[in-house]
Amino acid sequence: MPPPADVEALYRYLQAQAWEPALEVLYQNRMSLAIDPLLQQATQVLLNALRAYVNSVPKEVLEKLFLLHTGQLFRLPEDFFADVVVALVERHADRPEVAQAYARWLPEHPLCAPYMTPMHTEPVWEAWDGFAVKRYVPTRCLTPPSLFRSRQEAVFFQAVREVFLTYLVYPNVALSCLLDYEQLADALTEAERSYVFRAQVDCVVFDPDQDYRPCFCFELDSPLHAAPERQARDQTKARILGLAGLVLYRIRPPATPPDRQAYVRLLRRLLAQATPDKP
Template sequence: MKYDRENTLLMLQQRDWNSLIDLFKDNRIYLEIEQDSIIQSILEREFISELIGGSGFDDDPEYLFYLEQFHILHVSPHYKFSLKAIHVDPLVEKIIGIYRADSLEKAVFYAKKYANLPVSIEILAEIENSQPKVIQHSLSSTIKVTENREIEPVDSTTSVFKSQHERRFYMAVRAIFHTYLVLPNVAISAVVDFESVKHHLDQKERAYFFTALIDCVVVDAQNEFRPIKMLEIDSLYHDDEEQLRKDRMKDKIIAKAGHKLLRIRATGSHSEEDLQKLILEVTR
């Protein structure tokens, strides 16, 4: 392809961005354009400024493509084309601004390359604040420790026990099995192998498997932390028809897993000592 000044002028006038990008990628032709003061003046005074300004590109889906192509022309060692220094930062800021709305990952890519730009500083700070904070410690070279950020100045946590009744029950179980690990509110999926029992369960039971909790699980830390006892503390709440249905599903799941599920229901007021004696008796 030979350099054609009239054709190049026509491309500039018609804002034929794709054709001009292809033209600028031809190093031999671009060297001739650089020597053409008229074309070069139009290119710098109007063309690049219009591209960076974004005027008239609202309905052009390829606008970002044009911007990135000019950036590639500028930074690639394979091309002779280069932007004036005053145009580089505004061009990149425009690219980052567009990507920031649609593809933060790509915006960060440019922000890291042009870290001194105000928009880059802002984006990188946002990213850093959205990531867990890295905690420095004596083993930082081999172990990474992080903590979450933006901690609210109010404690919104709650007890793992829904009632004092549950708490007393747990304390009683722990007192009896003090040489074992006693865990409250354990997910069935944490202590039962689903693949081993699923063929015994219907669709509703399978779904319930992944939401159900066991009130108290006694775990043997010396035997691969396997459960040895599973206990439930029941109340009037368990007389509800829906809860009875769930209780039956839970009983079945634990049975198919090869374990007993002891249900204890107190109809009167009992001390923790009373519960201890009962638990010791029924778990022997």
């Protein structure tokens, strides 16, 4: 279970019209929205207040609302999202390529439609603090997929991050990025050499004190891994990682999906066993 949300802080920010920290509270507690009625009520009050100020709040607040919605971290009501899009288009009227990127989310709105004429010109280089930057705007309004293929993968990833606080943790890392292929190729079969460039590892821990090299690999098994062909691929992956000198933990959760803290307890026990000299 996620920790209780600080609803009082949200109301304090709301009363002070401190929109950005209020939205940060909402973002930090997004996992609690479905189960916390007090947070749900405070969120509704916040959204109602922001609607009244949508044309006057700072551009950064509008952009944060836009990202919360399009990133599927928190869904705004459709009419409110439309107001946010239109406001962003108006704020960027002096930069048509940026306004067009927002307008694509509401192409039939009278204020957005003029920006929907295809732009065939190559964007120009812009100067930003000594850097040259060229921005290519999206040509289709599609929501990118999540890095995670299941809710359990996301929960497990957050647990790994909590346990390995001083390390870098990444989900779904290409197997080929974890080994020196030229050094390993002669030890692999032809099928294994092909598999190296097609497979991913669910979660990998990298050590920033060791030139950001991988040190722990984790695979989270679903019931689908009971199939013989999946087991064969799992064994291939384990063999390749072993030849590459990497530790792999394959974890099969119980039938009832565990919460984050259950994974944390397991990972701490595994880490203590693997590195007894470390806290």
